[in-house]
Amino acid sequence: MSTTVLYPLLGAALFALGVWGLLARKHLIHKVIAANFLGSGVFLVLIGLAGRTAGADPDPVPLAMVLTGIVVTVALTALALALIKRYYSATGLDTLEPAEEAEQ
Amino acid sequence: MNLVAHLPVIVIMMPLIGASIAFVAGPRRAPLVTVATAVLTIAPVAWLGARVLAEGPTRYEIGGWGGPLGIVLVADGLSAAFLGLVAIVGLGVTLYATGYYRVATGSRPGPGHGLYWTLWLFMWSSLNALLLTGDVFNVYVCLELVGLSAVALVTLAEGAEPLRAAMRYLFASILGAMTYLLGVALLYAATGVLDMRMLADSLGPSVAAETGLALMVAALLLKTALVPMHFWLPTAHAAAPSPVSAALSALVVKGSFFVTLRLFLDVMPAGYLGGADVLIGVLGAVAIVWGSIQALLQERIKLLVAYSTVAQVGYLFLLFPLARHGGEVLSAALLGVLVHALAHAFAKSSMFLAAGVTLKRFGHDRIADLPGTARRAPVIAATFALAGVTMMGLPPSGGFGAKWLIASAALASGEWWWAAVVLVGGLLASAYMFRLLAVFMAAPGGRPLPVGGVRTLRTEWVPLALAAASFLLVLAVPLVTRLAEASAVVAQAGGVVP
Amino acid sequence: MDPVLGALAAFIMVTAFLGILRIERGPSGADRMLSAMLFGTTGVALALVLAEAIGSAGARDAGLVFALLGAVTAVAFVKRAWRAGE
Amino acid sequence: MTAIWWAISEGDTAALAVGAPAALAAALISLALHPDPLPVVRPLGLLRFAGFFLVHSVRGGIDVALRALKPSMPIDPRIITYDLRLPGNTARVVFTNTLSLLPGTLSAKLGRDTLEVHVLDCAGEVTAEIARVEDRVADLFGVRLAPHAGGAC
Amino acid sequence: MTVWLPVLLPVLVGVTTFLLGETRERLRVLVNLAGAVLSSGVVIALVVRAYDGAVAGSSVEMLPGLALSLEADLLGLLFSAVATVLWAVTLVYAFGYMAHAENRARFFGFFALCIASANGVALSADLLGLFVFYELLTLATYPLVVHSGTDEALVAGRRYLYYALSGGAALLLGVVWLYAIAGTVPFTPGGALGAVAGRTGELRAIFALLAGGFGVKAALVGLHRWLPGAMVAPAPVSALLHAVAVVKAGAFGMVRLVNEVYGPELATSLGVAQPLAAIAAITILFGSIVALRQDDIKRRLAYSTIAQLSYITLGVALCSPLAAVGAVAHLAHHAVMKITMFFSAGSLAETHHIKRLSALDGVGHLMPATMASFAAASFGLAGIPPFAGFFSKWPLGAGAAESGQVWATLLFVTSGALAVGYLAPFLVRAVRPAAAAREPGAESDPRMLWPIVIVGALSLVLGLLAGVPGSPLDWAARAVAPSYAGWSPW
Amino acid sequence: MDAGGAAVSLLFDILLIVTLLWIAVGALSETKLFKSVVMFIVFGLFLAIAWVRLGAPDVALAEAAIGAGVTGALMLDAVGHLRKRPTPYPTDQREEEADA
Amino acid sequence: MMSTLDTLTAGIEYALYAAGAFFFLAGSVGLVRFPDVYTRLHALTKADNLGLGLVCLGLAVRAGSPVVALKLLLIWLLVLGAGATACYLVAEAARAAEVAPWTRGERR
Structure with a gap:
């Protein structure tokens, strides 16, 4: 019972947190973490709303979606981290914004 | 084996196979592989289009599964039109890229040159999949794949700025994709299906389903860079290597728009998400004005062209408030938007490619420092001029056809203000395009233009050909009309001829 | 959920929760990594207990992965992230 | 190693069909990659x-x-x-x-x-x-x- | 299909010229001249057929349900003939004038495209086609305006674009709107809007939009500001485009709009013709008075153009058949006379570096043939018989009086006097003894001189032959008559 | 399911959810990068527990292995990289178009 | 109906859980209280692993299936191996980074 309500709510909260982090946090690593929270939140909503509890007939669709989603998220995270490393090597910066101000 | 039954799969797999071969072939032979792939992809796309024209929208269930877990591909006129667009512009971009990334023996190979071919073909394949997929979850996967390869392509440019732009692009892309997936989650919880056709049948009044669809649409708007969610686009499109910029601005943005179109016209029943269509239209109008003004203020050609994309994308969204009226207004507006999407794709790709040549030849793309270009590089100037005419929507270009159709749909619906927006947009486009052309026409003023790089047939004439295609697109309007008629939505609306 | 197993799981979680204090206090990166490793072990326990409580055999496999995870992150930490004097 | 796999898959014989060859292959590969002779455990x-x-x-x-x-x-x-x-x-x-x-x-x-x-x-x-x-x-x-x-x- | 040739031939010439490039001088001359002569021949053939009552038409579908249609009616052919024949003449002049200029391929290429667009404007069978070519004309003219690439030219070009494209936008809105309520509107003498005449509010707004759009190129006061600046273009451009093709496209649009879209009757009953007439009247006075004060020769001529163009607008806006005939005839007459003047101004500038009126003293002795031609054109413009201008101004004034709008007759007389005022100083100074000794350069290059003499002579000849069938006056009468049911010039 | 079981599982759920949220907020609000990353890894582990709790062991497996494991390792690697002294490119930030 | 044997197994099982829980608690407390990296590692490797072992044993008793028991044993061994390796790696890195071990008399 609690799973179908509480966990989607947790998912929504995590999603909101992720959006906030992605937009408000400056540090690139923080943004990546936030993006992952974003994903986790969505996955929780997916599984939670599917109402899959022990004993119930398992619905394979959300599971398949989440598994795909996790793989995609890891790929994106890997790309983001690789970019961050290159960016840092090139500029010594770990945020997007201050450099912009300097540029203008 | 029945080849016809697998056409959509072939359309998707062809570039993917090409990508793998290009990856294995190495930077020296990859260009050839890519050109071959681009040429070969045209055939199944054309075949698919012909079949759609002959037999109407078709569903393909891969592996014969169907059902919730199987992969369903849908080919209708709309997807065929966009697939054809991707194929033609894709071929142009590929040919151009072979000139752009010349494999100069002895000289330093361009950064990321080897990866370009693989990533580009991979993005092409993902785009084709996005245009063909028939269920909302696979849309998510395709969006992510396109985004992933697009970001990687942007970073092929050297220096810190492309990296910064790519990261901004990536974060926006993730935000969009995740929001979209959240929407899918809610929608699935509410309806239990993912297949677009089944969704169309099972959508009822439900808060969860409406919220889900709203989230999906919002995410797609972000991906299509509708103001105010455009912040990521100009830097990314301007910073990428020119063949990449062209593909991003011309094709990738259209992909997410295509899905929006699908959701609004094929999936949602009329009147669903009440008010959202008007809101989107208003944002589109704001985009036209705001993007054009920004374009007018830019100092560099590529940024100008990128902001022009922000503006031109706005026109696409004028469809939604007009679509409410259904009937002939919808048909005219849909055709107009379709023509606009095509015309803009041709014009925008040609402009980005020409900007790339400008950079190669003159070493920079600062507008103020390019007087006399019309004389030194008449083909480049002609490209910008022809493409510019389409941007402005002046007759007889494709852009004119689009604006005419949209404006007449607006006037027929009684909502004349959308027509006014179209006209104001055209004027603003003239302002920013002629600002550029005027500099090209100016006397060089004694300042010798540095001339570097090598002029090749491919790097100068391919953009010109694309620009000419955008200019002459009116000639293809009958074909586009037939394709629009063969799309699922217009079948409901009853013919496309206004 | 079996109350005993549920209580056990809850208790283990509380102990794991204590470990967060170590992340807060540090002082070095290694100290913080210890918390992550703690969660590796407690995570296995939690997974196994929950597997039993819910009756899902697959969950035990998850426990298996947890066990490896602690090692993987530790390796990554040591090889890539470790710098003295943080 | 095959036995371990059997335990991991909790006696699922279907999984064994996949696991046994895989385990065998893994063992062979690890042997091939290991230059030193493994010390014998009594x-x-x-x-x-x-x-x-x-x-x-x-x-x-x-x-x-x-x-x-x-x-x-x-x-x-x-x-x-x-x-x-x-x-x-x-x-x-x-x-x-x-x-x-x-x-x-x-x-x-x-x-x-x-x-x-x-x-x-x-x-x-x-x-x-x-x-x-x-x-x-x-x-x-x-x-x-x-x-x-x-x-x- | 013949009706497409006056458009397609110049396009072909233009594209060929671009592709030939800068260096193939001889071939360029050959192609351009051949194209101009051939086009003129085609137009004349069409005219002959139209006089026989056979109107050639053709249309190509552009958008679904939306065709680009051409039709060789007499009114259109008048404009087309003026543009095409004068193109041939101007080409000869331009080969002389541009002999040492840069970017000649570009110049002659766009020049041909301009003529193609002007012919398209002339021969379009409906508002859509007219609009399409009207915009193309703007685009093809721009590179010519900024040809020199100087800052002055660029500024003038920008201003030209602002005005022309804004006008184009108004035009587009008007056309789309009109099509939305009335469907395709083919030009029909006497008006084509009978079916929707009840929607007065919308029709008024549409008229305002369309007249505003045409008014930009027709240089109505307030919308005229681009024209004097655009005179920085090379003289042949000013001559052909600003005296003939571009501005006349606007005036021609007015004729089509009043006579063949709304129809004189509807335009009067809607109350839209009268304000247009008033604005045109103000423009005439404004242009004439400002012209009086200009010292720069080309600027003086430019303001003269502003005034003279509004003769045409006023003529149709009066909705009197005779005045309309005068207006349409003036389309041709003014073209011939003004082109003579611009050619002469170009020769003066190019051969003797004279750009100001005050520097003109004694030039008549140096360039007698040029100045004689100039004089012929001036007499015509002032409306002195038997020069051509008289035969358009007379019907204009008479028509105004006939329809009871005597104020307009008075206006024509006044402006005739003003024209004398701003043109006489040219002639007076030309015959004065020179203040300083001039180098004996005499007449300009024959390639420039002969065209001047020919068009100058035409200013007189067209007047002398005004009564002959086929003269502009006769032609105009035949073109206008169908718009006024029950009216015949004979 | 008896009342006691329900209560215990509710307790467990709430405990888990609060922990997850707390760690997530901590990871994002933390200024020390390394702390954030460790918290992220810990978050991944707890999330895997949540998957187990939701009866999705396959997801738990994936989450633990790649969500927390691979991602965590990659992040640690990136954090390590970000501690090194950067070696900036030449100041020229144009795109690569400048032909060599 | 619960037989005596069942009661007995349940008793053993719960006792094992309790013991396991105790060691988990001890491990966490050690992690928090101990003064430096090395000592904390002690707590982590020994107490928690023992706790896990006991819990596994309890679960094995409960499951009553030899296969599951074997699997639990394997998992425990794996955790032991992984834990010990990780522990060694961290300790070695700490040594390499010259983290001085805490000695008695020093205040934390």
């Missing part, structure tokens, strides 16, 4: 070692738990350097890892022929304890070691 030694290990790891757990929970926290840590007698890398690694799980000791750095050990309480016959463990590991691999000289902390 079954009887293994049994003895397991008993020893279980008893001591329980002791180790109790020991550290008590130290942690006692308000006075009776610890007197030190790092000592221990001269290794065991030959061979595999045996040494097994020894190093075992030592970490046993009461009061924690391997900190495996040198060329020495092992730095962090001891939690320097009070007792720590070095002798370590040497005893080393003997056990040696027994596991069927190696006989010279007696350790012993020494205080």
Whole structure:
């Protein structure tokens, strides 16, 4: 019972947190973490709303979606981290914004 | 084996196979592989289009599964039109890229040159999949794949700025994709299906389903860079290597728009998400004005062209408030938007490619420092001029056809203000395009233009050909009309001829 | 959920929760990594207990992965992230 | 290895069909990649070692738990350097890892022929304890070691 | 299909010229001249057929349900003939004038495209086609305006674009709107809007949009500001485009709009013709008075153009058949006369570097043939018989009086006097003894001189032959008559 | 399911959810990068527990292995990289178009 | 109906859980209380692993299936191996970074 309500709510909260982090946090690593929270939140909503509890007939669709989603998220995270490393090597910066101000 | 039954799969797999071969072939032979792939992809796309024209929208269930877990591909006129667009512009971009990334023996190979071919073909394949997929979850996967390869392509440019732009692009892309997936989650919880056709049948009044669809649409708007969610686009499109910029601005943005179109016209029943269509239209109008003004203020050609994309994308969204009226207004507006999407794709790709040549030849793309270009590089100037005419929507270009159709749909619906927006947009486009052309026409003023790089047939004439295609697109309007008629939505609306 | 197993799981979680204090206090990166490793072990326990409580055999496999995870992150930490004097 | 897979898949024979060849292949590959001949583990030694290990790891757990929970926290840590007698890398690694799980000791750095050990309480016959463990590991691999000289902390 | 030739031939010439490039001088001359002569021949053939009452038409579908249609009616052919024939003449002049200029391929290429667009404007069978070519004309003219690439030219070009494209946008809105309520609106003498005449509010707004759009190129006061600046273009451009093709496209649009879209009757009953007439009247006075004060020769001529163009607008806006005939005839007459003047101004500038009126003293002795031609054109413009201008101004004034709008007759008389005022100083100064000794350069290059003499002579000849069938006056009468049911010039 | 079981599982759920949220907020609001990353890894582990709790062991497996494991390792690697002294490119930030 | 044997197994099982829980608690407390990296590692490797072992044992008793029991044993062994390795790696890194071990008399 609690799973179908509480966990989607947790998912929504995590999603909101992720959006906030992605937009408000400056540090690139923080943004990546936030993006992952974003994903986790969505996955929780997916599984939670599917109402899959022990004993119930398992619905394979959300599971398949989440598994795909996790793989995609890891790929994106890997790309983001690789970019961050290159960016840092090139500029010594770990945020997007201050450099912009300097540029203008 | 029945080849016809697998056409959509072939359309998707062809570039993917090409990508793998290009990856294995190495930077020296990859260009050839890519050109071959681009040429070969045209055939199944054309075949698919012909079949759609002959037999109407078709569903393909891969592996014969169907059902919730199987992969369903849908080919209708709309997807065929966009697939054809991707194929033609894709071929142009590929040919151009072979000139752009010349494999100069002895000289330093361009950064990321080897990866370009693989990533580009991979993005092409993902785009084709996005245009063909028939269920909302696979849309998510395709969006992510396109985004992933697009970001990687942007970073092929050297220096810190492309990296910064790519990261901004990536974060926006993730935000969009995740929001979209959240929407899918809610929608699935509410309806239990993912297949677009089944969704169309099972959508009822439900808060969860409406919220889900709203989230999906919002995410797609972000991906299509509708103001105010455009912040990521100009830097990314301007910073990428020119063949990449062209593909991003011309094709990738259209992909997410295509899905929006699908959701609004094929999936949602009329009147669903009440008010959202008007809101989107208003944002589109704001985009036209705001993007054009920004374009007018830019100092560099590529940024100008990128902001022009922000503006031109706005026109696409004028469809939604007009679509409410259904009937002939919808048909005219849909055709107009379709023509606009095509015309803009041709014009925008040609402009980005020409900007790339400008950079190669003159070493920079600062507008103020390019007087006399019309004389030194008449083909480049002609490209910008022809493409510019389409941007402005002046007759007889494709852009004119689009604006005419949209404006007449607006006037027929009684909502004349959308027509006014179209006209104001055209004027603003003239302002920013002629600002550029005027500099090209100016006397060089004694300042010798540095001339570097090598002029090749491919790097100068391919953009010109694309620009000419955008200019002459009116000639293809009958074909586009037939394709629009063969799309699922217009079948409901009853013919496309206004 | 079996109350005993549920209580056990809850208790283990509380102990794991204590470990967060170590992340807060540090002082070095290694100290913080210890918390992550703690969660590796407690995570296995939690997974196994929950597997039993819910009756899902697959969950035990998850426990298996947890066990490896602690090692993987530790390796990554040591090889890539470790710098003295943080 | 196949047996392990059988346990992991909880007796699912279908999984075995996949697992057995995979496990076999993995074993062959790891053999092929390993240049040194693997030291042979003696079954009887293994049994003895397991008993020893279980008893001591329980002791180790109790020991550290008590130290942690006692308000006075009776610890007197030190790092000592221990001269290794065991030959061979595999045996040494097994020894190093075992030592970490046993009461009061924690391997900190495996040198060329020495092992730095962090001891939690320097009070007792720590070095002798370590040497005893080393003997056990040696027994596991069927190696006989010279007696350790012993020494205080 | 013949009706497409006046458009397609110049396009072909233009594209060929671009592709030939800068260096193939001879071939360029050959192609351009051949194209101009051939086009003129085609137009004349069409005219002959139209006089016989056979109107050639053709249409190509552009958008679904939306075709680009051409039709060779007499009104359109008048404009087309003026543009095409004068193109041939101007080409000869331009080969002389541009002999040492840069970027000649570009110049002649766009020049041909301009003529193609002007012919398209002339021969379009409906508002859509007219709009399409009207915009193309803007685009093709821009590179010519900024040809020199100087800052002055660029500024003038920008201003030209602002005005022309804004006008184009108004035009587009008007056309789309009109099509939305009335469907395709083919030009029909006497008006084509009978079916929707009841929607007065919308029709008024549409008229305002369309007249505003045409008014930009027709240089109605307030919308005229681009024209004087655009005179920085090379003289042949000013001559052909600003005296003939571009501005006349606007005036021609007005004629089509009033006579063949709304129809004189509807335009009067809607109350839209009268304000247009008033604005045109103000423009005439404004242009004439400002012209009086200009010292720069080309600027003086430019303001003169502003005034004279509004004769045409006023003529149709009066909705009197005779005045409309005068207006349409003035389309041709003014073209011939003004082109003579611009050619002469170009020769003066190019051969003797004279750009100001005050520097003109004694030039008549140096360039007698040029100045004689100039004089012929001036007499015509002032409305002195038997020069051509008289035969458009007379019907204009008479028509105004006939329809009871005597104020307009008075206006024509006044502006005739003003024209004398701003043109006489040219002639007076030309015959004055030179203040300083001039180098004996005499007449300009024959390639420039002969065209001047020919068009100058035409200013007189067209007047002398005004009564002959086929003269602009006769032609205009035939073109206008169908718009006024029950009216016949004979 | 008896009342006691329900209560216990509710307790467990709430405990888990609060922990997850707390760690997530901590990871994002933390200024020390390394702390954030460790918290992220810990978050991944707890999330895996949540998957187990939701009866999705396959997801738990994936989450633990790649969500926390691989991602965590990659992040640690990136954090390590970000501690090194950067070696900036030449100041020229144009795109690569400048032909060599 | 619960037989005596069942009661007995349940008793053993719960006792094992309790013991396991105790060691988990001790490990965490040690992690928090101990003064430096090395000592904390002691707590982590020994107490928690023992706790896990006991819990596994309890679960094995409960499951009553030899296969599951074997699997639990394997998992425990794996955790032991991984834990010990990780522990060694951290300790070695700490040594390499010259983190001085805490000695008695020092205040934290």
